Amino acid sequence: MTKALSGRQAQAARNDEVILAAARAVFIADPGAPIAAVAEQAGVGISALYRRYASKEELLRKLCTDGLARYIAESEKALADDRDPWTAFEAFLHALVDADTNSLTQRLAGTFTPTPELFEAAVRAGELNQAVYERTKEHLRPGIVVEDFAMILEQITSIKLGDEARTNQLRHRYLTLVLEAMRRSGEQPGGGPELPGPPPSSGELTDRWRV
Amino acid sequence: MTKALSGRQAQAARNDEVILAAARAVFIADPGAPIAAVAEQAGVGISALYRRYASKEELLRKLCTDGLARYIAESEKALADDRDPWTAFEAFLHALVDADTNSLTQRLAGTFTPTPELFEAAVRAGELNQAVYERTKEHLRPGIVVEDFAMILEQITSIKLGDEARTNQLRHRYLTLVLEAMRRSGEQPGGGPELPGPPPSSGELTDRWRV
DNA sequence: CTTGAACGGAATGCTCCGTTCCGCTAGTGT
DNA sequence: ACACTAGCGGAACGGAGCATTCCGTTCAAG
Numbered sequence: 001m002t003k004a005l006s007g008r009q010a011q012a013a014r015n016d017e018v019i020l021a022a023a024r025a026v027f028i029a030d031p032g033a034p035i036a037a038v039a040e041q042a043g044v045g046i047s048a049l050y051r052r053y054a055s056k057e058e059l060l061r062k063l064c065t066d067g068l069a070r071y072i073a074e075s076e077k078a079l080a081d082d083r084d085p086w087t088a089f090e091a092f093l094h095a096l097v098d099a100d101t102n103s104l105t106q107r108l109a110g111t112f113t114p115t116p117e118l119f120e121a122a123v124r125a126g127e128l129n130q131a132v133y134e135r136t137k138e139h140l141r142p143g144i145v146v147e148d149f150a151m152i153l154e155q156i157t158s159i160k161l162g163d164e165a166r167t168n169q170l171r172h173r174y175l176t177l178v179l180e181a182m183r184r185s186g187e188q189p190g191g192g193p194e195l196p197g198p199p200p201s202s203g204e205l206t207d208r209w210r211v
Numbered sequence: 212m213t214k215a216l217s218g219r220q221a222q223a224a225r226n227d228e229v230i231l232a233a234a235r236a237v238f239i240a241d242p243g244a245p246i247a248a249v250a251e252q253a254g255v256g257i258s259a260l261y262r263r264y265a266s267k268e269e270l271l272r273k274l275c276t277d278g279l280a281r282y283i284a285e286s287e288k289a290l291a292d293d294r295d296p297w298t299a300f301e302a303f304l305h306a307l308v309d310a311d312t313n314s315l316t317q318r319l320a321g322t323f324t325p326t327p328e329l330f331e332a333a334v335r336a337g338e339l340n341q342a343v344y345e346r347t348k349e350h351l352r353p354g355i356v357v358e359d360f361a362m363i364l365e366q367i368t369s370i371k372l373g374d375e376a377r378t379n380q381l382r383h384r385y386l387t388l389v390l391e392a393m394r395r396s397g398e399q400p401g402g403g404p405e406l407p408g409p410p411p412s413s414g415e416l417t418d419r420w421r422v
Numbered sequence: 423c424t425t426g427a428a429c430g431g432a433a434t435g436c437t438c439c440g441t442t443c444c445g446c447t448a449g450t451g452t
Numbered sequence: 453a454c455a456c457t458a459g460c461g462g463a464a465c466g467g468a469g470c471a472t473t474c475c476g477t478t479c480a481a482g
């Protein structure tokens with residue numbers, strides 16, 4: 001352990017954070033990682049984990065809930081952004097990439113039984129997402145639907161190279177690229193060729209939440 | 212089993228194909244799938260598998276080798292395509308998405324020790340890839356490098372929904388989108404904003420082959 | 423009718439992992 | 453000063469999953 005700044009309880013409180021951060025890092029890197037890996041990364045024993053969370057599933061739920069909260073916060077921030085809609089939209093997606101909430105929500109979902117509370121948060125997130133979409137719609141290439149946001153974010157976050165900073169850098173690279181394609185171009189009337197096949201439906205996306 | 216058209220050997224020969232197809236399907240869907248899942252999907256017993264491949268690793272190597280061969284074949288076909296370079300390039304990437312070679316090579320690599328033969332094939336694939344790049348270069352948005360191909364393909368193939376046909380459809384959707392962004396636009400001199408950060412290097416990509 | 427190639431699937435012997443349990447240590451309250 | 457216990461480290465336990473092996477069966481070939 002590091003040092004005891006102000007006694008036992010302070011140390012324990014600090015561990016709360018250390019453990020959560022470690023869990024986040026470990027499960028983002030590998031959603032199937034064992035509990036022991038989290039303990040090791042946090043530099044604590046296993047019992048320090050089980051003192052706080054009754055089971056692995058509970059820890060995962062916590063991470064997922066936090067991720068969703070972060071997502072909601074970013075959405076609200078985006079809606080409050082009073083710059084021009086497109087700039088705000090770009091900032092929104094880049095922020096989501098930085099937060100890496102996707103790995104915490106979609107990727108972890110399905111590994112545990114969702115709580116009603118979590119479900120409600122997901123609904124709220126969906127509404128905010130829709131609001132952002134409405135706000136950006138006129139600047140989007142025709143054919144783009146809300147559901148595309150999630151799909152694209154998922155693709156972007158599938159990028160994984162050993163180094164975290166470098167991974168982030170590359171994610172922003174491809175996000176920049178795809179944002180260009182998503183933007184409505186003023187020149188062409190249709191804004192590029194028709195996108196093939198029907199767009200993703202919300203049902204297709206939420207289906208993956210089921211175990 | 213299905214039916215015995217012309218005796219035992221014919222049945223065995225047919226099983227060769229059935230098993231390979233099953234293995235491809237199963238491991239594409241889940242790279243960590245157990246051997247038993249392949250047997251079940253093929254509708255044969257486990258021993259039918261072990262009669263043909265000494266180990267799971269050998270089967271995976273076979274799949275990977277085949278996948279790489281397919282990739283090479285598609286590259287050669289693309290280079291032989293005498294339509295205009297951009298159309299040929301689009302067709303190339305769409306073909307690669309259909310072949311889903313990515314899941315068979317990159318995704319499976321790292322789960323077994325590569326053979327020299329496989330390594331050589333990878334080198335050959337890299338050279339062809341480079342050739343396609345050179346041929347398409349002038350139609351590509353400045354800033355795009357060869358390594359981007361692999362990264363983008365990887366992102367596209369990260370899309371996975373239960374249904375195979377639908378998955379393929381969506382992959383083509385996003386490939387179409389990203390191809391738009393990759394194309395050099397005639398209007399703007401630079402063709403869009405600078406892509407942030409250094410592009411992926413070949414080293415970063417091949418690093419993942421190591422176990 | 424005999425033989426053995428090809429096979430189905432149960433049995434084996436691991437490895438891995440979530441969870442529990444047993445001391446130990448060092449703040450805390452008196 | 454001292455007993456008490458919150459908080460903890462990490463070994464031990466039990467079960468699940470899986471690659472591989474093994475054995476009995478079948479049936480075309482000769």
